[in-house]
Structures are given as structure tokens and as C-alpha cells.
Amino acid sequence: MADQTQDEEASPEVQKRIQASFDRQGLMSHLGARISHIAPGRVHIVLPSRPEVTQQHGYVHAGATSAIADSAGGYAAFTLFPEGTDVLTVEYKINLIAPAVGDHIEAIGTVLKAGRTLTVCRLEVFGVQDGRRRLVANGQQTLIRVNGPEQ
Structure with a gap:
């Protein structure tokens, strides 16, 4: 799953x-995050750097970094789930490997293994400054497919 091209886009129905x-x-609304790319098994979320999402040294806070990574992975898995189902995170681990600095940070969730019940995703977060990307966090996540809300 992780070797799909980055240029492929999900169907309009899945994107919607x-x-x-x-x-x-x-x-996500409170943080100011937005989805920038939706492909089968892959979702990108961008978070602009601004004082409200930083910690005391001016870096994007680990909580904000982790939150967008978690959502990117969750939605990457959700792109592969059938209509009428939903997604929940079971667990995730993230390593903060460099200060999260830049014009914005970008989280990329990529499905590594899609199962009937559990799906495993790779999480990557990059600091982006003047078009240059630097890996600031990576991790792994397990998600569960659940029945959607009853209509």
C-alpha cells in the first residue's frame, strides 16, 4: 500500500x-489545519505556523504536531474503508526527531497494511520553509474500522 504514487487522487466521493x-x-478547526491531499491510502494535512500552536521556544507544539499526524493517518485509513463505516485510532507512537519549525508543518499518513478490522499507518511530519521539507516527526499508528452512526 505504501508504494502508491503521490499524484494519485481518491475518487470524488471518497474525497467528499x-x-x-x-x-x-x-x-483541527481550532488549530487551523487543513487537508491538502487525499489519495487512496494517503492523506496530507497542513498546519500553518503561528503563535497559537507553538510552545515556549517558538517551535510548533508536540501536541499540535501529534494531533495532525494522528488525523492524517486516520484519514489515510478511512480512504480505504467502505461507505457506512468509520475510523477510530487504537494506538499511535510518535518520535519527535527535530524542532518543528517552518512556514507550516505537513503531516502525511500512509497506509502500510489494510485489514478487515485493523489498519496500520506510517506517520510523517515535515517542517516546510521556503519549499524545503525537513522531517521533524515520524511514527506508526493502528486504527480500527467501526460501523458508522445509525441513520
Whole structure:
């Protein structure tokens, strides 16, 4: 799954379902995050750097970095789930490997293994400054497919 091309886009129906779910997330709205790319098994989320998301040294806070990584992985998995289902994180681990600095940070969630119930994703977060990307965090996540809300 992880070797799919970055240029491939999800179907319009899947993109609409992912974006609608993302738009219901209060935390992503509060942080100012947005989805920048939706492909089968891969989602990118961008978070602009601004004082409200930084810690005391001026770096993007680990909580904000982790939150967008978690959402990117969750939505990457969700792109592969059938209509009428939903996604929840079971667990994730993230390593903060460099200060999160730049004009913005970008989280990329990529499905490594899609199962009937559990899906495993790779999480990467890059600091982006003047078009140059630097890896600032990486991790792995397990997600569970659940039945969607009853209509």
C-alpha cells in the first residue's frame, strides 16, 4: 500500500466523505489545519505556523504536531474503508526527531497494511520553509474500522 504514487487522487466521493468528516473535527478547526491531499491510502494535512500552536521556544507544539499526524493517518485509513463505516485510532507512537519549525508543518499518513478490522499507518511530519521539507516527526499508528452512526 505504501508504494502508491503521490499524484494519485481518491475518487470524488471518497474525497467528499473524508473532507466532510474532517470538517466535523473541532480540534483541527481550532488549530487551523487543513487537508491538502487525499489519495487512496494517503492523506496530507497542513498546519500553518503561528503563535497559537507553538510552545515556549517558538517551535510548533508536540501536541499540535501529534494531533495532525494522528488525523492524517486516520484519514489515510478511512480512504480505504467502505461507505457506512468509520475510523477510530487504537494506538499511535510518535518520535519527535527535530524542532518543528517552518512556514507550516505537513503531516502525511500512509497506509502500510489494510485489514478487515485493523489498519496500520506510517506517520510523517515535515517542517516546510521556503519549499524545503525537513522531517521533524515520524511514527506508526493502528486504527480500527467501526460501523458508522445509525441513520
